[in-house]
Amino acid sequence: MATVDECRQALHDLAARLERNAETRGKLDLDRTLAARVTDLEVAFHARLKDGLLIDIADGDDPKAKIALVAASDELIALIGGKLDVTRAIAARQISVKANPFDLLKLRKLL
Incomplete structure (x- = not known):
């Protein structure tokens, strides 16, 4: 099981990767609130997806988030690290989006 700090760092790593990719891929037309709920640690994070970037990452849930990712800590780390395919993970019920x-179609382009 990953730690809260590892999950938080993974989200910041994802934000950095999206920022690097936005320069080469162009900006994605998406402006949504995001909640990442980590089931085994009973914590959540929230952020905003804007123009293909992940910004304003903070601790705590956003119950009104337009996009909610629900996963165990290890699956979250694997997904963000590119070791877990998002489509297969959803089909296998390892994660829930x-x-x-x-929005799901647009999100696939980001991950």
Whole structure:
């Protein structure tokens, strides 16, 4: 099981990767609030996806988030680290993503 700090760092690593990729790929037209809920640690983080970037990462849940990612800590780390395919993880019920179907299609481009 990963720690809270490792999960937080993974989200910051994802933000840095998205920022690097935005320069080469162009900006993605998406402006949504995001909640990442880590089930085994009983913690959550929230942030904002704006123009293909992950910004304003903070501790705590956002119950009104437009996109909610629910995963155990190890799955979250693997997903962000590129070791877990998001489509397969959803199909295998390793993670859950609650979002508008059109947002899901856009999110696949980010991960």
